[in-house]
Amino acid sequence: AQKITQTQPGMFVQEKEAVTLDCTYDTSDQSYGLFWYKQPSSGEMIFLIYQGSYDEQNATEGRYSLNFQKARKSANLVISASQLGDSAMYFCAMNSDYKLSFGAGTTVTVRA
Amino acid sequence: EAQVTQNPRYLITVTGKKLTVTCSQNMNHEYMSWYRQDPGLGLRQIYYSMNVEVTDKGDVPEGYKVSRKEKRNFPLILESPSPNQTSLYFCASGASSYNSPLHFGNGTRLTVT
Numbered sequence: 125a126q127k128i129t130q131t132q133p134g135m136f137v138q139e140k141e142a143v144t145l146d147c148t149y150d151t152s153d154q155s156y157g158l159f160w161y162k163q164p165s166s167g168e169m170i171f172l173i174y175q176g177s178y179d180e181q182n183a184t185e186g187r188y189s190l191n192f193q194k195a196r197k198s199a200n201l202v203i204s205a206s207q208l209g210d211s212a213m214y215f216c217a218m219n220s221d222y223k224l225s226f227g228a229g230t231t232v233t234v235r236a
Numbered sequence: 237e238a239q240v241t242q243n244p245r246y247l248i249t250v251t252g253k254k255l256t257v258t259c260s261q262n263m264n265h266e267y268m269s270w271y272r273q274d275p276g277l278g279l280r281q282i283y284y285s286m287n288v289e290v291t292d293k294g295d296v297p298e299g300y301k302v303s304r305k306e307k308r309n310f311p312l313i314l315e316s317p318s319p320n321q322t323s324l325y326f327c328a329s330g331a332s333s334y335n336s337p338l339h340f341g342n343g344t345r346l347t348v349t
Contacts (some may be wrong), residue, residue, distance in 0.1 A: 128278075157335040166314060168339035176335050215278060219334045222267065223294070224285060226278040 127151075128216050130227035137206045144191070145201040145230045147216030151178075156220035158199040160190065163213040163229070172214075175199055206234045216232050238263045242327050242341035249293075251349055255330055257312045257344050258325030266332040268310040269294070270302065273343075279326065285310055286332060317348040322336040 127150040137143040149158065160172040175183045175190045183190045191200040199218075203210055211234045216227040240261045245276035249255055255320055261268065269295075281294030285304040301313040310329075314321060324345050328338040 129277075133276075142254065145243055159337055167324065167343050167345075168345075169328075169338040171339070171344075174335065174337055197256070217279075219336075219338075222332060222334070223298040224269065224338055225281070225295075225330075226271075228276055 128218055128225050128227035129221075130216055130230050132230045133183040133228075134231040135232070136235055137203075137210075137235050139208060140205055142202060142204045143206055143232060145203070145214050145216070147196050147199045147201065147227060147233070149218045150197060151197075151214075151218065151220050156218055158190070158192070159219065159224070160188070160199075160201045161215045161217060163215065163227075165212070173201070192198040203232075204205050206232075208236060212235050238339070240327055240329050240339050245342065246345050248349065251318055252316050253304050255292060255314050255317060255346075257289060257314075257325060257327075257346070258313065259310045260308050260339060261310075261327075261329040261339070262308065263329060264307065265329035265340065266307070267336075267338075268327065268329045269302065269338070270300070270310070270312045271326045271328065272296065272321075272336075273326065274323050282312070282325075293329045314346075317346075319348050322348050334343040 156177045158175045162170045173185045189202045270282040271279040283302040285291045327341040330338040
């Protein structure tokens with residue numbers, strides 16, 4: 125069975141600073157994908173970044189980077205230079221065997 | 237524009253009154269799925285479909301039905317809704333590959349009284 129754990133229910137970050145959101149996962153599959161989604165207060169789910177289990181380099185997408193440590197089964201999201209618009213809920217997800225499982229989410233609040 | 241369209245966005249109903257939430261995608265995706273989102277629980281998969289006429293249970297399928305008669309449509313049916321099905325529902329679609337992100341609809345907020 126797959127399991128995604130996000131241990132931080134909520135976080136505050138100062139504008140322009142970086143923030144790291146933790147995510148650990150558990151799977152016995154060799155092939156899997158790790159994703160992060162953003163859910164603003166308006167409710168839609170926005171895809172941010174992807175990391176494949178066979179990728180050796182950490183994924184980056186603009187201000188988002190994924191710190192992938194395969195041996196530790198962790199896939200932390202780093203948001204650099206936080207902006208007020210980054211305030212949202214963030215979900216870590218894993219796709220394995222065509223099943224996408226989500227963590228409980230972390231609420232990020234960016235302070236001016 | 238590539239999108240997943242869910243309807244309705246908001247729905248208030250009473251216990252036992254059958255309802256259907258529609259989902260349609262225009263990206264020719266093989267894979268479609270339904271999730272429900274509840275506070276503190278993240279998103280939990282209800283049902284998914286790998287292709288036309290192929291559906292399978294997710295983590296929380298009780299009380300729900302789905303069908304996949306056409307590639308683009310994947311409706312969610314609640315035959316006899318109950319208050320514990322009050323939730324935010326998302327439909328999603330994607331390519332049938334573990335490295336493809338899912339595209340989500342805008343969600344349907346369902347309240348069952």
